[in-house]
Amino acid sequence: MRVSVDLDTCDGNGVCMSLCHEVFDVREDGLHLLQEQPRSELRGPLKAAEVSCPTGAIVVED
Amino acid sequence: MATDRQLEQVVVVGAGVAGMRAAETLRQNGYDGALTMVGAERYAPYHRPPLSKKLLSGQVHRAGIDMAPQFDIDARVLRGATAVGLDISARTVRVRDDDQDVSLSFDGLVVASGAQPREWPGGPAPGGVLLLRTVEDCLAIRERLGSHPRVVVVGGGFIGAEVAATCRVMGLDVTLIEQATGPLVQALGDELAPCWANLHREHGVDLRLGVGVDTFVGNGQVEGVRLTDGSQLPADVVVVGLGVTPATDWLADTGLRIDGGVVCDATGTAEGSTGDATVVAAGDVARWWHPLYEQHLRIEHWDHAARQGAAAARTLLAGKDRAEPYNQLPYFWSDQYDLKIQMLGSTTDYDAFRVIEGDPRGWEFIAAYGRDGRTIAVVGTIPNRVHAYRDAISGSAEFPPKPPD
Numbered sequence: 001m002r003v004s005v006d007l008d009t010c011d012g013n014g015v016c017m018s019l020c021h022e023v024f025d026v027r028e029d030g031l032h033l034l035q036e037q038p039r040s041e042l043r044g045p046l047k048a049a050e051v052s053c054p055t056g057a058i059v060v061e062d
Numbered sequence: 063m064a065t066d067r068q069l070e071q072v073v074v075v076g077a078g079v080a081g082m083r084a085a086e087t088l089r090q091n092g093y094d095g096a097l098t099m100v101g102a103e104r105y106a107p108y109h110r111p112p113l114s115k116k117l118l119s120g121q122v123h124r125a126g127i128d129m130a131p132q133f134d135i136d137a138r139v140l141r142g143a144t145a146v147g148l149d150i151s152a153r154t155v156r157v158r159d160d161d162q163d164v165s166l167s168f169d170g171l172v173v174a175s176g177a178q179p180r181e182w183p184g185g186p187a188p189g190g191v192l193l194l195r196t197v198e199d200c201l202a203i204r205e206r207l208g209s210h211p212r213v214v215v216v217g218g219g220f221i222g223a224e225v226a227a228t229c230r231v232m233g234l235d236v237t238l239i240e241q242a243t244g245p246l247v248q249a250l251g252d253e254l255a256p257c258w259a260n261l262h263r264e265h266g267v268d269l270r271l272g273v274g275v276d277t278f279v280g281n282g283q284v285e286g287v288r289l290t291d292g293s294q295l296p297a298d299v300v301v302v303g304l305g306v307t308p309a310t311d312w313l314a315d316t317g318l319r320i321d322g323g324v325v326c327d328a329t330g331t332a333e334g335s336t337g338d339a340t341v342v343a344a345g346d347v348a349r350w351w352h353p354l355y356e357q358h359l360r361i362e363h364w365d366h367a368a369r370q371g372a373a374a375a376r377t378l379l380a381g382k383d384r385a386e387p388y389n390q391l392p393y394f395w396s397d398q399y400d401l402k403i404q405m406l407g408s409t410t411d412y413d414a415f416r417v418i419e420g421d422p423r424g425w426e427f428i429a430a431y432g433r434d435g436r437t438i439a440v441v442g443t444i445p446n447r448v449h450a451y452r453d454a455i456s457g458s459a460e461f462p463p464k465p466p467d
Contacts, residue, residue, distance in 0.1 A: 017449060028444060028447060044090055
């Protein structure tokens with residue numbers, strides 16, 4: 001799986017981090033993608049982060 | 063996870079984020095039976111947080127808030143349809159859809175009907191006195207903001223405070239009326255009230271504290287607001303933000319326990335849900351038992367509704383005996399001017415408060431809330447710093463918590 005984040009759109013609200021902290025880390029300086037190609041077991045939380053991001057900044061590709 | 067039991071007909075009442083996440087989670091976990099979603103609004107699901115922020119100001123467009131479907135959930139979706147009744151023993155939900163009553167059978171029901179904004183309690187109000195809950199509400203307010211009106215916001219909760227901030231950033235004259243000692247008191251307590259009051263005043267909001275609205279002045283269209291202290295303000299647009307009430311009218315006398323929301327156990331199973339059919343609830347409408355806080359909490363935040371919707375779906379699939387309790391920490395944010403206020407945990411019944419990093423006077427700080435000597439919540443304006451306290455709150459660390467490295 002491949003994850004990308006549009007950092008221009010990201011508001012740093014941290015919803016993704018609460019859904020999938022294995023991949024998303026939101027710090028003082030903004031969002032950090034901890035893994036760009038996470039293992040497929042994380043598909044559920046990743047898809048949740050994608051749909052729940054209030055600015056639609058996350059794209060998850062299978 | 064495969065489905066542990068044979069569900070064949072699931073109905074989800076509510077197409078907000080809790081309902082959507084519940085439906086998606088059912089499909090993601092292998093549920094392949096019938097799925098019906100009942101949404102009161104006419105629109106496809108959208109993100110609600112921008113309604114008091116960037117959609118209101120026009121920084122994002124209407125299309126920018128749609129919740130992009132991640133996959134086809136293969137559901138029958140009724141829009142503009144309202145659940146009006148529930149019969150648990152017959153396992154049917156009655157739905158009003160375009161003046162027709164339809165009966166939907168279920169063996170699993172997700173109650174995610176959300177909440178409705180409190181109307182102005184003083185009876186009919188003149189035009190231009192508006193509520194904000196839906197995208198239509200937002201666009202109606204936004205349209206009026208174009209003529210550079212004088213704005214009065216009634217209620218200093220999150221919606222009121224965010225609307226006031228958004229309107230000020232747009233350069234409008236804004237008065238914010240709050241009966242308590244400051245904005246956000248209900249959620250964040252008296253201690254920080256002066257901080258939020260200063261924030262709005264420094265940005266040019268005419269903040270009136272300790273007063274309420276006596277009446278709206280105007281024939282047809284609002285022209286002013288008379289306050290309980292006898293003063294009168296001119297107004298062209300009034301936004302009323304007096305909080306919400308859970309949308310439970312349709313659940314009265316159904317056997318479900320309704321007490322400030324649909325009362326649920328820690329798995330999201332509704333109390334009073336009997337027989338073969340399982341009823342779960344999630345989002346603004348639900349009051350789940352929270353194992354960490356040891357009380358029922360109803361939480362009106364986006365992130366919580368999304369995660370609870372997913373948890374409720376997992377409970378439905380597992381069955382109530384095998385369902386797992388949900389003990390995640392509530393999290394929310396609020397954007398006001400250049401600040402992002404974030405909170406992790408719940409301040410309910412806190413008995414101790416302390417600023418543990420920075421200084422509220424400089425708008426860069428972290429503060430902790432405690433109860434019985436334990437840390438229960440952390441609020442802050444240093445971007446994303448509250449997340450560093452997750453372990454302290456989950457582990458009920460001694461209050462005040464030590465700032466992590």
